[in-house]
Amino acid sequence: MTLGLINANPVVHAKKERVVRNEDPHGDDAVDPLEIYDILLLLANFVRDIRDPEHPYSLEQLSVLSEESITVDEKLGRILITFTPTIQHCSMATVIGLCLRVKLKECFPPHFKVDIKVAPGSHADEESVNKLLNDKERVAAALENPNLRQLVDECLYSNEL
Secondary structure (H helix, E strand, C coil), X not given: CCCCCCXXXXXXXXXXXXXXXXXXXXXXXXXXXXXXXXXXXXXXXXXXXXXXXXXXXXXXXXXXXXXXXXXXXXXXXXXXXXECCCCCCCCCHHHHHHHHHHHHHHHCCCCCEEEEEEXXXXXXXXXXXXXXXXXXXXXXXXXXXXXXXXXXXXXXXXXXX
């Protein structure tokens, strides 16, 4: 965890009850927002929830990400994830976006075009964060930084929740 918390007292929400889906209503290849949400937050292919980089809570508990913030266009093969940082000057917004991108890359075939953005008006440096998160070269360069990669991995695979 980061020393000197930027948001020392985040609002923590209860986790929502989940409906277990026994069969895929869309067939083998179709994807819907709930499926992506499940993968991002609910142990779909991994053992852990995505943890906030700064707090021992999941992105769901902090209302950073919700099912409603995910849009899927199956015909165009596009996924749009919009997340809301807990505060406007959140320095961890790019780390959160990188976590989402890494998780989706591990779970979905490469033909899906994934856009990850901060919710409009939710971050002081919205344009820069969005630019970094949706530029393949910038994402690759960021993930080559061992400290940043370690933080992303801790958020994705930590068992602190």
